[in-house]
Amino acid sequence: xRADAVRNRERIADxxxxxxxEKGYDAVSMDEVAKTAGVGVGTLYRHFxxxxxxxxxxIQAWVETVNAAADKALAGEGDAxxxxxxxxxxxxxFLTRHKGAAWRITSAMGDDDSPFAAKCRTYLNANQxxxxxxxxxxxxxxxxxxxxxxxxxxxxxxxxxNSELGPEAARSMLVVVADGVLAG
Amino acid sequence: xRADAVRNRERIADxxxxxxxEKGYDAVSMDEVAKTAGVGVGTLYRHFxxxxxxxxxxIQAWVETVNAAADKALAGEGDAxxxxxxxxxxxxxFLTRHKGAAWRITSAMGDDDSPFAAKCRTYLNANQxxxxxxxxxxxxxxxxxxxxxxxxxxxxxxxxxNSELGPEAARSMLVVVADGVLAG
DNA sequence: CCACGATACGGAGGGTGTCTCCGTTTAGCA
DNA sequence: TGCTAAACGGAGACACCCTCCGTATCGTGG
Numbered sequence: 001x002r003a004d005a006v007r008n009r010e011r012i013a014d015x016x017x018x019x020x021x022e023k024g025y026d027a028v029s030m031d032e033v034a035k036t037a038g039v040g041v042g043t044l045y046r047h048f049x050x051x052x053x054x055x056x057x058x059i060q061a062w063v064e065t066v067n068a069a070a071d072k073a074l075a076g077e078g079d080a081x082x083x084x085x086x087x088x089x090x091x092x093x094f095l096t097r098h099k100g101a102a103w104r105i106t107s108a109m110g111d112d113d114s115p116f117a118a119k120c121r122t123y124l125n126a127n128q129x130x131x132x133x134x135x136x137x138x139x140x141x142x143x144x145x146x147x148x149x150x151x152x153x154x155x156x157x158x159x160x161x162n163s164e165l166g167p168e169a170a171r172s173m174l175v176v177v178a179d180g181v182l183a184g
Numbered sequence: 185x186r187a188d189a190v191r192n193r194e195r196i197a198d199x200x201x202x203x204x205x206e207k208g209y210d211a212v213s214m215d216e217v218a219k220t221a222g223v224g225v226g227t228l229y230r231h232f233x234x235x236x237x238x239x240x241x242x243i244q245a246w247v248e249t250v251n252a253a254a255d256k257a258l259a260g261e262g263d264a265x266x267x268x269x270x271x272x273x274x275x276x277x278f279l280t281r282h283k284g285a286a287w288r289i290t291s292a293m294g295d296d297d298s299p300f301a302a303k304c305r306t307y308l309n310a311n312q313x314x315x316x317x318x319x320x321x322x323x324x325x326x327x328x329x330x331x332x333x334x335x336x337x338x339x340x341x342x343x344x345x346n347s348e349l350g351p352e353a354a355r356s357m358l359v360v361v362a363d364g365v366l367a368g
Numbered sequence: 369c370c371a372c373g374a375t376a377c378g379g380a381g382g383g384t385g386t387c388t389c390c391g392t393t394t395a396g397c398a
Numbered sequence: 399t400g401c402t403a404a405a406c407g408g409a410g411a412c413a414c415c416c417t418c419c420g421t422a423t424c425g426t427g428g
Contacts, residue, residue, distance in 0.1 A: 002395055005405060030386060040407030045387060103287070107346045141363070145356070151347075152357055155339030162291045163335070172329070173336055179325070180364030186424055189376060214415060224378030229416065 009047045012037045017058040024099030025055060052104075052115040059098055063119050066094055070126040080139035081182055087130050088153055088174040089167075091123075095157035102161040106154030109147065124150055141183045152177050193231045196221045201242040208283030209239060236299040243282050247303050250278055254310040264323035265366055271314050272337055272358040273351075275307075279341035286345040290338030294331065308334055325367045336361050 001009075015037040019028045030051055034041045048054035073087035095102035105123065108114035128146040135144070156177065160170045185193075199221040203212045214235055218225045232238035257271035279286035289307065292298035312330035319328070340361065344354045 002404060004395070008405085029384080031384090034407090041387080042389085042407050043405075046405075049387090051386070103342075106343060109343075110347055148353070148356055148360070151343045152340065152360060155343045156336070158287075158342065159290060159293075159335045159339045163294055169332070172332055176332070176336060176364035177360060178364070180360035180362065186375060188424070192376085213413075215413090218378095225416080226378055226418080227376075230376070233416090235415070 005047075008037075008039055008043060012039065012044060012047055012054070013057050013060075016054050017061075020055060020058050020100075021098050025104065026100060030054075050115070055101075055104070056115045056119070059101060059119070062094070062097065063122055066091075066122055066126050067129075069094065070129055074130060074133050080134050080137055081178060084130070084134060084139075084178050084182065085171075085174060088156075088178060089171065091127075091153050092157040092160060092170055092174065095154060096161040099161060102154060102157035106151065106158050109150050109154065120150075123154075127153075139182055141181060144181055149181070189231075192221075192223055192227055196223065196228060196231055196238075197241050197244075200238050204239060204242050204284075205282050209288065210284060214238075234299065239285075239288070240299050240303070243285060243303070246278070246281060247306055250275075250306055250310050251313075253278065254313055258314060258317050264318050264321055265362060268314070268318060268323075268362050268366065269355075269358060272340075272362060273355065275311075275337050276341040276344060276354055276358065279338065280345040283345060286338060286341035290335065290342050293334050293338065304334075307338075311337075323366055325365060328365050333361075333365070 012033065016028075016033050019033060019036065030041055030044060033054070034044045037044070044054070048057060069090045070087060073090050074083055076083055076086050078086075092102075095105060105116050105119055108116040109120050109124070111117065111120075114120070124146055127149045131140070131144055131146050131149065134140050153174070156170065156173045159165070159173075196217065200212075200217050203217060203220065214225060214228060217238070218228045221228070228238070232241060253274045254271060257274050258267055260267050260270050262270075276286075279289060289300050289303055292300040293304050293308070295301065295304075298304070308330055311333045315324070315328055315330050315333065318324050337358070340354065340357045343349070343357075
C-alpha cells in the first residue's frame with residue numbers, strides 16, 4: 001500500500017473512532033467522517049467498504065483489551081459472586097463505551113457473516129474463560145453456556161446504553177443475571 | 185372523519201400490520217406501504233404522521249391482549265417458578281411476534297416522549313401485576329422492580345428476535361432471569 | 369337534485385443518508 | 399525525469415422519510 005494511502009487510512013480510522021465515540025453510530029454520517037478527515041468519500045469507501053466496516057475498524061483497539069479485563073476481574077478479591085459481578089460490570093462498561101456498540105455487537109453474536117464476527121469471537125472467548133474459571137470452582141448452577149451469557153449480559157448492556165441508565169440500574173440487573181447463574 | 189378517510193385509514197393499518205409482521209420495521213418503506221395499500225404517500229402521512237406512529241397503530245391490537253396473557257400465566261398450575269417462567273415466555277412470545285418490535289419497545293421503556301410510550305405502560309403494568317402477585321406469596325428475592333424486569337426480559341426478547349433463536353435458547357435465558365429473581 | 373365548502377387525496381420533490389463511478393492526481397520506481 | 403499503477407475526490411445514483419399544494423371527492427343545506 002502506498003504511503004499516502006496508509007496515512008489516510010489511519011487518519012480516517014482515528015477521526016471515525018472519535019466521532020463514533022462522541023455521537024454514536026447513527027448520528028455520524030460517512031460524509032461527516034470524510035469531511036472531518038479531509039478526504040473525499042471515495043477515499044473513505046476504498047479503505048472501508050461499508051459504514052459497518054469503518055465502525056469495526058474504529059472500535060478495534062478497544063476490543064483488544066477485553067481479555068485483560070476478564071483476567072483482572074477473575075483475579076480480584078471476594079467470592080465467586082463478587083468476581084462474576086466484577087466481570088459483568090466490566091463487560092457492560094466495555095460494550096457501552098461507544099454509544100450504539102452494545103446492541104450492534106450483541107446482535108451479531110452467532111452470525112459469522114457479520115462485520116463484527118471477529119469481535120464477537122473475542123467477547124465469546126472472554127466469557128468462556130470466566131465460565132471455565134468459575135465452573136472449576138463449582139460455583140455455577142448446572143451447565144452455563146458462554147454464548148448464553150454473552151447474550152444475556154449483552155442484552156443488559158444494550159438496554160443500559162440505549163436508555164442511558166446509571167451504574168446502579170445496570171448493577172441491579174446484573175445481580176439478577178449473576179444470581180440466576182450461580183449455584184445456591 | 186369522512187367515510188373514505190375511515191376506509192383508507194383502516195386499509196393502511198391492515199396492510200402495514202401485514203408488511204411489518206412479515207419483514208420487520210426497517211425492511212418496510214413508507215412508499216411500499218402506500219403503494220400496497222393503493223394510496224399516495226400524502227394520504228399515508230395524513231393518517232399517521234411518522235413511520236413510528238404507523239408502526240404503533242399496526243401493532244395496537246396485538247398489545248391489547250397482553251394483560252389477559254399475564255392473568256393466564258398467573259392462574260396456571262405449578263409453583264411460583266413455573267408461573268413466572270410461563271409469563272416470561274408469553275412476554276417474549278408477544279414481543280417477538282412482530283420482527284423488530286422487541287427492541288423498539290424495550291428501547292422506549294421509560295421514555296415518555298416515545299411514540300410507544302402507551303405500549304410501554306401497558307407492558308409495565310402487566311409486569312407489575314406479576315410482581316405483585318408473586319411478591320405477596322413471598323416468592324421473590326428482596327425488592328424486584330417491574331421496570332427492571334421489563335428491561336431484562338425485553339432485552340432477552342430483543343436478542344431472541346434479532347438472532348432468530350429458537351424457544352429452547354430463549355427458555356434457557358429466561359430460566360436464568362427467573363432464578364435470579366426468585367427467592368431461594 | 370344541485371351547488372358549494374370542507375375534507376381528503378396523490379405524487380412531485382426537498383433534505384439527508386449510503387455507496388459507486390470515473391476523470392484527475394500523485395507516489396515511487398527505473 | 400518520465401511513466402505506470404495506485405490512490406484520490408466529489409458528482410451523482412438510489413433509497414429513505416416526510417412536506418406541500420393543486421386536484422378530486424364527500425356530504426350537506428337550499
